[in-house]
Amino acid sequence: MARWGGYAVPLVLICPEDGGNGVGVVDWPNSVHYSVTGHQDLDVSQTRQWARATTDGYLFEAGYTYASVQWSKEVAELFADVPTAQDANHLVGGSIERGTDTWEILRDAARFLRDPSAFEGSDGPLPVDTVLSFGYSQTSGLQMAFLAGGENAVAGELAYDGHLSAVGGYLCYAPTDEEPIYAYMARCDDAAFDHDGRLASDGSNVMMVSAQSDLEDGLFLSALSRYPDEDNWRQYELAGVPHLPTVVFPGLAENQNPADFRPVFRAAFHNLTLWTTEGIDPPASQFIAGDVITEGESEGALITDLDEDGNALGGLRLPHMEQVVEGQAGGAPLGTYTGLNLDVDLDAEPTNVFALIGGTFEPFSEEVLAERYPDHETYVRRVTRAADHLLDGGYILEHDRDAYVAEAEQHSIGAD
Numbered sequence: 001m002a003r004w005g006g007y008a009v010p011l012v013l014i015c016p017e018d019g020g021n022g023v024g025v026v027d028w029p030n031s032v033h034y035s036v037t038g039h040q041d042l043d044v045s046q047t048r049q050w051a052r053a054t055t056d057g058y059l060f061e062a063g064y065t066y067a068s069v070q071w072s073k074e075v076a077e078l079f080a081d082v083p084t085a086q087d088a089n090h091l092v093g094g095s096i097e098r099g100t101d102t103w104e105i106l107r108d109a110a111r112f113l114r115d116p117s118a119f120e121g122s123d124g125p126l127p128v129d130t131v132l133s134f135g136y137s138q139t140s141g142l143q144m145a146f147l148a149g150g151e152n153a154v155a156g157e158l159a160y161d162g163h164l165s166a167v168g169g170y171l172c173y174a175p176t177d178e179e180p181i182y183a184y185m186a187r188c189d190d191a192a193f194d195h196d197g198r199l200a201s202d203g204s205n206v207m208m209v210s211a212q213s214d215l216e217d218g219l220f221l222s223a224l225s226r227y228p229d230e231d232n233w234r235q236y237e238l239a240g241v242p243h244l245p246t247v248v249f250p251g252l253a254e255n256q257n258p259a260d261f262r263p264v265f266r267a268a269f270h271n272l273t274l275w276t277t278e279g280i281d282p283p284a285s286q287f288i289a290g291d292v293i294t295e296g297e298s299e300g301a302l303i304t305d306l307d308e309d310g311n312a313l314g315g316l317r318l319p320h321m322e323q324v325v326e327g328q329a330g331g332a333p334l335g336t337y338t339g340l341n342l343d344v345d346l347d348a349e350p351t352n353v354f355a356l357i358g359g360t361f362e363p364f365s366e367e368v369l370a371e372r373y374p375d376h377e378t379y380v381r382r383v384t385r386a387a388d389h390l391l392d393g394g395y396i397l398e399h400d401r402d403a404y405v406a407e408a409e410q411h412s413i414g415a416d
Helices: 032-036 073-078 099-114 138-148 212-216 262-278 350-356 366-372 376-393 398-410
Strands: 002-004 007-009 011-014 023-027 065-069 130-136 162-166 171-175 183-187 205-211 233-238 290-292 302-304 323-325 328-330 335-338 360-363
Touching: 007 099, 023 099, 023 262, 032 073, 065 099, 073 099, 099 130, 099 138, 099 171, 130 138, 130 262, 138 162, 138 171, 162 262, 205 212, 205 262, 212 233, 212 302, 233 262, 262 398, 323 376, 328 376, 376 398
Parallel strands: 023 065, 023 130, 130 162, 162 205, 205 233
Antiparallel strands: 002 007, 011 065, 171 183, 290 302, 323 328, 335 360
16 A cells, blocks of 8 residues: 555556666556446455556566556545455555546656665555556556646656557546546646647657547547657557457357457567667557548547448458558458447446447458468468568567467368
């Protein structure tokens, strides 16, 4: 239980024994589950540490110092009278005086990693020179509000050197002192946010990784957070990938999209680290093709350009998406991968929003698969070509390239 000022909040700390790579990550845990369920579900496991979920052990293998801190007064109050709360995943409970203390909590977490000696009773970790923030969905919006409101720079010093913002966009999730949620959501060009049209004008570096659903659904407006002319901003839009794929949030629907985006996040952390510590430019932004709606209720949403199979065009294309690589076919889709599950009835059940952004997968028929991949070698060759292309561009790491190829070699497609 970490204590600063007018709050006492849970903090999870995982640090390397050998001092690590000198970079700290503060994972801003997502708590939107409780708001969506109307505070009816006090499942303590739903304060999720998404930096860990989206990288699957990579952060610890690479020597990062990891912290995750509870920032939400809503969560602190919800679990105040739950006896087992502090024994769950250590990120529920605690006490926060005001909702707007969120910003100081998040800054203090970064300060702690830079100077652990300032925290009385601490026997770990070693200080880090660089601190990165990570947010997912709701807390991606929290990151955007943090940046748009100028909260990352205090007294001329940056709290965070870089930000990896996952499946968010141009919506800011800002803390307030009004109960019960102690936050509100607004477009990042809302008058409440004092910025000059640039969400990150403080000198920190930002990577936004957006799923296809984040552009198509008006909830996230990721098509509006593209800043192609800003040197400190990269946006990677993942074609054929939903906000909640099965690898991180299974069980939303029988036909939920299974696309695995974790290789992108592992590489993003690697690239953001090089960007903030050595000034090495990361790979170029990648945007999904389509037209942005400019008026009406759907303003800001993207009408995605689709190929003849119903798959998105453009964007960062993982090996389950078809593409042309140096004049040859790369990528090997096994069906149609969507960002949104449009069969979901939100009017009947509002909590089905999770299923909506879980996307869908509709497999090709056996006849179509046989025509596309007449033999096993064709399938493996196309996956390999796509994986090599991603590795060459810096969008995935070598061990993920090798994993893609190994998985293709073990697949039954085209085998006798």
